Amino acid sequence: MAVERPDKPGRRPNARLRALLAEAGWSNEQCARAVNAVGAEIGLVLRYDRTSVAHWLSGTQPKPPVPQLVAETLSRRLGRVMTPVAAGFAQPAGAAELPRPRTSSHAAAVRALGSLAGRDADPVERAALAGEPYRALGAPPPWSGGRAGLRGAARRELARVGGAEVDLLRGAVRHFAAAMDVHGGGHARPALAHYLADTATTWLHAPGEDRVHRQLGTQSAYLVFILARMHSDMGCHGIAQRYLYLALDLAREAHDRVAWAISLRALAAQALHLDHRRTALQYAQAAVDALPAQVGDAVRAFALAQLAVTHAALGERGAALASLDRAEEHGRRAGVGDPFGDYPSGALSFQKAEVHRELGDLRAAARALQRSTRERPAHDRRGLALTLARRAELLLRSGRVGEACEVWTQFLDAGGGLRSHSVVTAVRTMRGCLEPLSRHPSARALLERERLLG
Template identity: 40%
Template sequence: MQPRVPNIALRLLLAEAGWTGEALVRKVNQLGAEAGLSLRYQRASVTQWLSGVKPRPPVPELVAEGLSRALGRRVTVGDTGLGRTGETDLSAWWGDSVARLIDPERRALLVGAAYSVAALVVPAWTTVGSARLGAPSQTADDIRVGRPEAASAAAMIRVFSDSDAALGGGYARRALAGYLSTTIAPWLRADTNPGLRRELLTTAARLSYLCGFMCFDDELHGSAQHYYLTSLRLAAEGGDAYGYAIALRALSVQAHHLGHHPQSLDLAEASVRTASTRTPPHSSAFLLGQLAVAHAAVGNRRDAATTLNAADRHLARSVDSTAAVGAYHPASLAHHYAAVAVCFGDRATATRALASSLRCRPHRERRSRAVTLAQLAELQFAEGRLEQACSTWQDFLDDYPLLCSRRADRAMASLRAHARAHRRNPVARALLERASTLTVAAKGPRVP
């Protein structure tokens, strides 16, 4: 056994950041929560790391990400001295877009991957859009891919999209990850004509986007970012500008959700710039709605209002808003009006907009309806309308047992906390009793 070598690199990075060991483990635990992990590291762990102990993944990635955010520059796992011999820095794994589809669970990515702010710096479409269609990186001689395979892959977009919308991301994200790994990746490696390969790349980009959103819904943010970035690369390789735009939008939504508002705005602006003038009206509205929210989050009130109005005008001209990826309809627009109002502290407007969104929401979108109901109940509670909030939460409970979504689970936890605080109120007590019954009866153990 080789003697441990003190980790001078990590010590110097901590000094540069002005961090104590306690500050580092707080950040690691926080980033672990972003990745869907419950970590409980303490100061003693840092003492071990500084002495030369190499923690298991994803801790090195979390340390690197935390220091990157603190220092305002990219810090790799190698820079921290925590990488094991022969180990590569996963955040720098960009080479082969098809390789990114190979079951990332074997790369410790599907569960517990670190979300990286540094990875949000991506090239503009004007830089990547002129690149030639990539040839198969590794030809699979025993696989033949033709029109039937391409059609079957395209049909799976609707299958997985409908499952996600109705039941949440938790049920199908593993199935979709496996499909991308065992079916789509080998097809993309097969020798086929350029037109068919471009079609397969576009389909793969949409499926990767969906897998990212399923991970986002299940609050696995590192994994979600991995699939969104994969979607971005596949769209670039396939020459699909709109696919590139919606992947940028997805990264913007996630960055906004996690509180990285300047980055969210940059990505949303890039997504709108990427879309061509031939983009269908509902697709333009889809991109503009997120840009409005991103403007609002950084306080750009006038830009947010102007962009929302533009989204409204585009949607009014739309004749089809039911796309499997990028669907946008009046319920979506109303939800964006609510999100902008929340950014400016206008709860009354946000409440009205969420109520409008619920009235317009297609019945098949159960998960979105449940999340919106929870958001509306939170606003009603904040306005002191306890019994109205309880009524809204009762509607949420109608949908909740059918969902496998950590966003819905988080809403349920909030519901129970509010109801417990007001259990002397008979309406709140009835809500708490029903919620407790559903939690015990309907929810089995979660698959990570």
């Protein structure tokens, strides 16, 4: 990214940013490196250096999302929430603070959902939202339960909602969850955002019994969770995080501890993916702790598997294997249900492989990945592709170049047509692994095939 140049001769030096850098103990170069790293978390390739920061200090206004990125780097360094304005930048147009699960009412949660999903449904606004940074927030929020009387926001002109609307939202959950598995996160994002902004929020505002509104809130939380997964799959982690906090809001207002725990589990997985390991552990443990005693085995296995992977990433072998054993025990007893009542064995085997990979047991990881490949349902094209990619990486690390190339060939077949940044990243990883081995016939052939496909 090019360095911004001054556009107004009368600009004022950014004294706020200078004072914050002094408080942080950062040089211009250290600040630039931190901004580049935070940008990389949301897929931005930035090349700022000390000269760039010098321009900001002199009063140059960088283009969005750079002010938000600078604010996030300072928040992490100083241990308190910073905004672009607090860092001496102009308020970016349309910018909004990250929703936290403390909205004052059901009505406020629904308004926040309508506002964010409405912006996300617009192509121009969606591009701006994609540049929002992931925010290192620290400890997870405690479960506080919902409030009674969810009908206070109802508008009289709206039709009364009931079981039919709940069933329609359940059907939408199944539809969009399947679309994510079959086509990747980039396929149905606009449609789901529009559905949430229009249909779901209308029903959440409409008059109806509290029981119905709680059910609508739960299904809406699941739809928001799916939309967050879609954004994460496309590398847009800042907006995904915002949606997951809205899912927490909706789950709390619906009195639904299961939906709350599932959203915490997703926040844990996202934090771990971005290498915020201690934060990931806090959220993964909070997800397990939040589950009610009567929750189904599939959901408990889902939460415990993420906790196991997180312990393994921190090198906590005993805790990782203990959590994995519990996850597998619950997984064996789990039945088949809807997308949020079933934890497919192929997904659990993948998490088992991640535990063993983090702990350095590549053989056990490879066996678990082979099992995951066999167990993936036919419709889960994205899951199968990413499993094959991981398996090929492990085979190559074990020196089995020919076998790795065979599995990567299967990966390219499975991933064809998917709109998924995760799959694109796996292709780049494959290329990076094979280019030093281009003299090997299988590697050379695979690189040529990938070049033609690309």
